[in-house]
Amino acid sequence: MTHLIKPEIQDDLLSRGYSRRQMMRTAMLFTGGAAAMLNISGEAAFAQAEDDAAPGGKMIRIGLNECWTGPMEPAQKAAAATFANANRYSPSGEAERLIKTIATVENVPEANVAVYPGSGGILSRTIVAYCSPTRGMVMADPSYNNVVRVAKYVKAPVALVPLSSDYRHDVKAMLAANPNAGMYYVVNPNNPTGTMTPMAEIEWLVDNKPAGSIVLIDEAYIHLSKGYPNNTAVHLVRAGKEVIIARTFSKIFGMAGARAGFLLAQPDVLKKIQLYEGDRPSVATVAACNASLTATDIIAARRKELMENKAMTIAFLTKRGLRVIGPSEGNMVMVDWKSKSNKEMIAIYKAQGVQIAADRWPIWPTVGRISIGNKADMEGFFNVSGKILT
Numbered sequence: 001m002t003h004l005i006k007p008e009i010q011d012d013l014l015s016r017g018y019s020r021r022q023m024m025r026t027a028m029l030f031t032g033g034a035a036a037m038l039n040i041s042g043e044a045a046f047a048q049a050e051d052d053a054a055p056g057g058k059m060i061r062i063g064l065n066e067c068w069t070g071p072m073e074p075a076q077k078a079a080a081a082t083f084a085n086a087n088r089y090s091p092s093g094e095a096e097r098l099i100k101t102i103a104t105v106e107n108v109p110e111a112n113v114a115v116y117p118g119s120g121g122i123l124s125r126t127i128v129a130y131c132s133p134t135r136g137m138v139m140a141d142p143s144y145n146n147v148v149r150v151a152k153y154v155k156a157p158v159a160l161v162p163l164s165s166d167y168r169h170d171v172k173a174m175l176a177a178n179p180n181a182g183m184y185y186v187v188n189p190n191n192p193t194g195t196m197t198p199m200a201e202i203e204w205l206v207d208n209k210p211a212g213s214i215v216l217i218d219e220a221y222i223h224l225s226k227g228y229p230n231n232t233a234v235h236l237v238r239a240g241k242e243v244i245i246a247r248t249f250s251k252i253f254g255m256a257g258a259r260a261g262f263l264l265a266q267p268d269v270l271k272k273i274q275l276y277e278g279d280r281p282s283v284a285t286v287a288a289c290n291a292s293l294t295a296t297d298i299i300a301a302r303r304k305e306l307m308e309n310k311a312m313t314i315a316f317l318t319k320r321g322l323r324v325i326g327p328s329e330g331n332m333v334m335v336d337w338k339s340k341s342n343k344e345m346i347a348i349y350k351a352q353g354v355q356i357a358a359d360r361w362p363i364w365p366t367v368g369r370i371s372i373g374n375k376a377d378m379e380g381f382f383n384v385s386g387k388i389l390t
């Protein structure tokens with residue numbers, strides 16, 4: 001069967017400590033049907049058909065860190081116009097144009113950019129390319145733990161390192177947890193806490209990581225953070241460092257279901273990841289992404305709306321005597337229910353027609369995550385909370 005695997009993939013896997021049998025299984029991940037099974041498609045893995053279950057109609061969906069509104073108007077127009085020509089694989093160079101736009105907006109050479117159908121695929125491909133039974137994965141806890149099952153599938157040991165007491169990634173403890181890991185995963189702002197890790201600490205990790213490893217900085221929520229655009233790690237790509245910056249169109253751009261994300265990295269890093277097959281979003285999605293990135297007024301308006309609705313939510317919860325973890329710079333807040341487990345609270349809210357995040361962070365059993373929706377969503381949440389939180 002090994003003849004089915006490209007020789008360069010065989011070389012890569014064997015050099016990272018896989019047995020021939022493990023190599024087959026791992027290579028299949030991105031060259032065969034197993035890819036679909038292991039794809040990290042955003043938070044959707046935790047979505048349930050909850051609308052149907054909501055009493056008297058629609059669920060208030062504040063559980064999946066989705067955007068409270070749809071694709072931007074220019075994006076919708078661009079997608080519709082392009083879809084009319086979708087009989088062509090590339091009606092008029094949409095993919096190349098998007099790479100150009102990303103390179104311009106992020107101020108990096110085009111050779112540093114690659115586009116994928118969602119940033120989840122970027123995370124799983126990076127794990128497959130850099131981790132192995134001898135090169136583990138290190139991440140914070142709690143953080144975006146969808147990645148864990150991919151690491152486990154490729155038999156990479158996973159180290160979960162608690163956030164610091166002020167909710168930063170504890171980069172020194174992360175390096176100490178596995179000084180020879182293949183990937184160090186930093187989510188900034190973090191999901192689920194929304195908290196930021198200072199850039200100097202990320203830079204320290206990048207400068208001290210072992211040779212041959214990668215620091216993946218996941219900036220899914222960066223546009224929503226207070227310090228944007230001065231707080232991104234893109235300068236590390238400009239400086240030629242061994243990092244990957246992952247971005248998604250699923251958050252501020254409101255296109256979670258359209259599936260698009262991109263990565264910024266050195267060309268040799270791109271090549272290593274692309275060993276495990278490329279894939280790209282539909283041309284209509286690509287056209288929508290292109291129109292979104294330069295819609296700076298809409299980006300600013302969405303940031304403002306998010307910050308207002310988040311402040312209102314934090315004020316509501318703290319007034320009820322609950323501890324809100326933070327400061328959150330994402331489209332989510334975590335709250336400590338104190339007297340009840342998060343599992344119980346999820347069921348209680350669900351019965352009242354509110355979907356909050358699934359229970360995914362056992363390190364904090366009484367803490368839940370609420371995504372920030374629009375004003376009406378949040379008022380619906382307050383209304384239900386008024387009945388639940390006594």
Ligand SMILES: Cc1ncc(COP(=O)(O)O)c(C=O)c1O
Nearest residue numbers: 042118119120144191220248250
């Ligand atoms: C931190 C983080 N990274 C990546 C993703 C994946 O996003 P997508 O695959 O929709 O681009 C998510 C989704 O919620 C996320 O929270």
